[in-house]
Amino acid sequence: MKAAVLHNYCEELQIENVDLEEPRKGEVRVKMKAAGICHSDLHVINAHLPLPVPIILGHEGAGVVDAVGEGVTSVKVGDHVVLNWVPSCGKCYYCQIGRPDMCDEAAKISAMGTMFDGTTRFSIGGKAVYQFPLTGTFSEYTVVPERAAIPIRNDVPFELAALVGCSVITGVGAVTNTAKVEPGSTVAVIGAGGVGFNVIQGAALCGAKQIIAIDVLPEKLEMTKTFGATHTINASEEDVISAVLDLTGGHGVDYAFEVIGRPETMAEAYNITRKTGTAVIVGIAAPNESVTVNAFSLPSQSKTLTGSWLGQGNPPVDYPKLLDLYAEGKLKLEPLVSKIYTLDQINEGFEALKAGKNIRGVIRFD
Incomplete structure (x- = not known):
């Protein structure tokens, strides 16, 4: 499958063929349909948020569940999902006091660029490729923890649904x-x-x-x-x-x-x-x-x-609520999308972001 890979800071992303493992226990494979181009991804490219490389960026995305690992119960194949880049553990101090956006475990693993077990699912020629942060949406497919795939209504276009994963819930x-x-x-x-x-x-x-x-x-x-x-x-x-x-x-x-x-x-x-x-x-x-x-x-x-951080939100609850507001005509999503890009045009999208030309550039995979 194709993915946009950052090999070195301050360089363009490279579109490459990347290997992806099957989802393990408690994991979900998602066929990506749309991914937003966000400043947080640019911060990694510019080394303002240093993460291990090579890495597949992208954290604002929506797609369809393609496969599930053992024990997954919250989603099934065919479900539309928005990815959650702060998949809180539900057990740490901050999760227990009602602040899943501050989850210690999610923050630690995101900084490592791996899954919760410390390994990666992406690779090139047998060499590990990391993902940001537990999502890696700039790829045709991705594997994420179950709690990072939030099921949503299926009547919202993917390029609009993707936006609630970061820019909408955050703002x-x-x-x-x-x-x-x-x-x-x-x-x-x-x-x-x-x-x-x-x-x-x-x-x-x-x-x-x-x-x-x-x-x-x-x-x-x-x-x-x-x-x-x-x-x-x-x-x-x-x-x-x-x-x-x-x-x-x-x-x-x-x-x-x-x-x-x-x-x-x-x-x-x-x-x-x-x-x-x-x-x-x-x-x-x-x-x-x-x-x-x-x-x-x-x-x-x-x-x-x-x-x-993340609008102090709780994605499993807030993503569906935000999309309901959109469906009711109370939240505007269409005007947020300035331009649609293909994955091959992703560096063009980042140049537009740096120049302040777009509200949101969105990668569409189909």
Whole structure:
């Protein structure tokens, strides 16, 4: 089968024939139908998230169950599934306190690029090929743990269903689960990308009265209005802090979301939040980077500064709910897909991502 393989950091992915083992006990083989091209994959390519190579990237994907290993009960051959890149163990401390997004076991194995038993199912010429993170969606087929394959309704196009696996649950969940945005509140979103658009429509779903989209690309800022933005700020033309204060009567917003992954915009999100407000960091920066905020403001302004991973969600519950919202016309997925690519065009898709051209580029396998 064909897969896109990263052999060395900062190089293009190579389309190669890769061997794939049969699913073992508790594992599922999925015939991939669609996979989103996400900044998190780009972070691995750029060595911001160093993982072992060679590796098959891709974590936002949907497909059809093709085979199941011994003991699998939650899915069967023919089921439509969205892949879960944080397949929580259900047993660790964080799973037990209701935070499966923080699962210790899933985090550890994801950093290894292997399955839960420490081995890989992909290989080239007998040499192990790793997968990111327990999914490896940039391949025609993949083998994943059973709890990484979430069954979904079968009436949603795969290229749309794939999006709930990362960008939708991350963006909407940051609003509904992490910040718990209240009706009538004011919201600012720094970064109009795949996740940022979903933060915006999550805020609209919650009934925010003012949603301020902040970016540097006029065409993306204009499109944020489709998802519910009431105001836009072009950060290349205006001072963001001054502009936000002008729009909020000098107070700042109740909730600010940073969805880029840069220390300076993370600090900016904190600074545009009003006293006692909440700033949520969704974007992923390199592990060696730090954010600087005014120390005196921490107690004196009593703001909440927090992060959100996977939208603080629970995929087995949230993926189906999000797709139900789409089916009911309450969640917009079609406008998120900017361009469809073949697997052979994947590097073109990453170039468009780096240039900020797409909201979401999607690989379609059929």
